[in-house]
Amino acid sequence: MSRSSYPHHLAITLRWKDNDVYGHVNNVEYYSFFDTVINDFLIRSGGLDIHGGDVIGLCVDSQCTFKQPLEFPGVVDAGLRCGQLGNSSVRYEIGLFREGSDEPAATGRFVHVFVAREDRRPVPVPDRIREALEGITG
Secondary structure, eight states, rough: GGGGGSSSEEEEOOGGGGGTTTTTBBBBHHHHHHHHHHHHHHHHHHOOOOTTEEEEEEEEEEEEEEOOOOOOOEEEEEEEEEEEEEEEEEEEEEEEETTTTTSEEEEEEEEEEEEEEEEEEEOOHHHHHHHHHEEEEE
16 A cells, blocks of 8 residues: 555654664564554544543554565654454554655554453443544545
8 A cells, every 4th residue: 555545644753773783673663653653643633541541452463564674764654544443443554654655664454452441341442532543444
């Protein structure tokens, strides 16, 4: 998918420490970028209260396909879309883009199940979050 396939974007500045000894961003950082774009969206657009809310999202599945290396210095454009929205779960689709490139350096998926903070039992996706996710559904 190209950059325009993702309705939500977040610029993430790469840091020196993101590089590994081979001179490119280490694979574990890609998952951090996924977490960052998703949770930034949920907090800002969906009103998720990560510190005191009754509902939290738990990652139950994630996957990344690496296509091109990313390197420091630079900015990653993290594209986000909602691939599937269920009763208590959501599958996000993510594209990570180099500056000026329409082809992703990596693509991935990430599945959240929304649960009650206290007992970790699944609950329906909160209305405000559902509305925000519907706005980025592909």
